[in-house]
Amino acid sequence: MKNLLTTLSMALCAALLLTSCQEATDTQRDADNGPNAQAVADNNEIYTLPDLAYDYDALEPHIDAKTMEIHHSRHHQAYINNFNDAIAGTPLENMSLEEIMKNISEHSMTVRNNGGGHYNHALFWEVMSPDGGGEPEGDLAAAIDEAFGSLENFKEEFHRHGMTQFGSGWAWLIVDENGDLKVTQTPNQDNPLMDVVPDDERGTPILGVDVWEHGYYLHYQNRRGDYINAFWNVVNWDAVSEKYQQALAS
Ligand SMILES: [Fe+2]
Numbered sequence: 001m002k003n004l005l006t007t008l009s010m011a012l013c014a015a016l017l018l019t020s021c022q023e024a025t026d027t028q029r030d031a032d033n034g035p036n037a038q039a040v041a042d043n044n045e046i047y048t049l050p051d052l053a054y055d056y057d058a059l060e061p062h063i064d065a066k067t068m069e070i071h072h073s074r075h076h077q078a079y080i081n082n083f084n085d086a087i088a089g090t091p092l093e094n095m096s097l098e099e100i101m102k103n104i105s106e107h108s109m110t111v112r113n114n115g116g117g118h119y120n121h122a123l124f125w126e127v128m129s130p131d132g133g134g135e136p137e138g139d140l141a142a143a144i145d146e147a148f149g150s151l152e153n154f155k156e157e158f159h160r161h162g163m164t165q166f167g168s169g170w171a172w173l174i175v176d177e178n179g180d181l182k183v184t185q186t187p188n189q190d191n192p193l194m195d196v197v198p199d200d201e202r203g204t205p206i207l208g209v210d211v212w213e214h215g216y217y218l219h220y221q222n223r224r225g226d227y228i229n230a231f232w233n234v235v236n237w238d239a240v241s242e243k244y245q246q247a248l249a250s
Pocket residue numbers: 071075121210212214215
């Protein structure tokens with residue numbers, strides 16, 4: 001009997017130790033994945049997680065279902081929760097997201113990181129589609145040719161900006177204040193609307209690729225270039241064209 005109790009107590013200790021280790025690992029993983037990657041319940045529902053227009057597995061094999069699920073339901077949700085908590089009860093509650101972005105230097109880093117996180121991811125989901133890929137048409141195709149010489153040249157420049165963004169961030173296709181197209185990059189969750197971005201890199205983003213490791217590491221590990229190459233297969237050029245026309249009209 002004494003031996004049985006000793007065995008049971010040792011098993012219990014081992015189980016507690018394993019649980020403790022797992023929690024520590026989870027905490028470290030969330031810390032690695034960005035601010036509060038573990039989504040939590042939020043009571044300030046000023047902004048809510050936008051539904052995707054497609055299923056989590058719809059972009060496979062280019063972007064895997066697990067990455068999409070975690071990226072959307074945990075990372076994006078966490079940015080929204082933190083952003084809502086930061087602006088609740090402040091004048092920012094009544095400002096548009098774009099207005100907050102354009103005057104981001106006046107706000108806290110919490111607002112910058114999480115408001116940017118919400119804006120950037122909402123755009124990212126919209127410019128992808130299981131029916132994506134191919135080539136742009138019409139005015140956007142002509143503007144890309146004019147700005148970059150060819151679609152291939154544009155893709156190379158966009159790819160280079162995604163690859164050279166050190167650490168976490170984004171590569172963008174923007175419409176600048178003159179209505180011209182440019183490729184830019186921003187660190188962390190900054191974006192080209194923000195007034196902290198250099199003047200010649202500011203504009204309205206119409207296409208963006210998330211080069212945070214949480215966007216590709218499960219499937220591509222450290223092969224960011226393969227992920228960006230695969231991204232072209234799911235780009236929703238119709239949505240990008242629509243954003244281009246809206247940017248020109250604004
Ligand atoms: Fe992301």
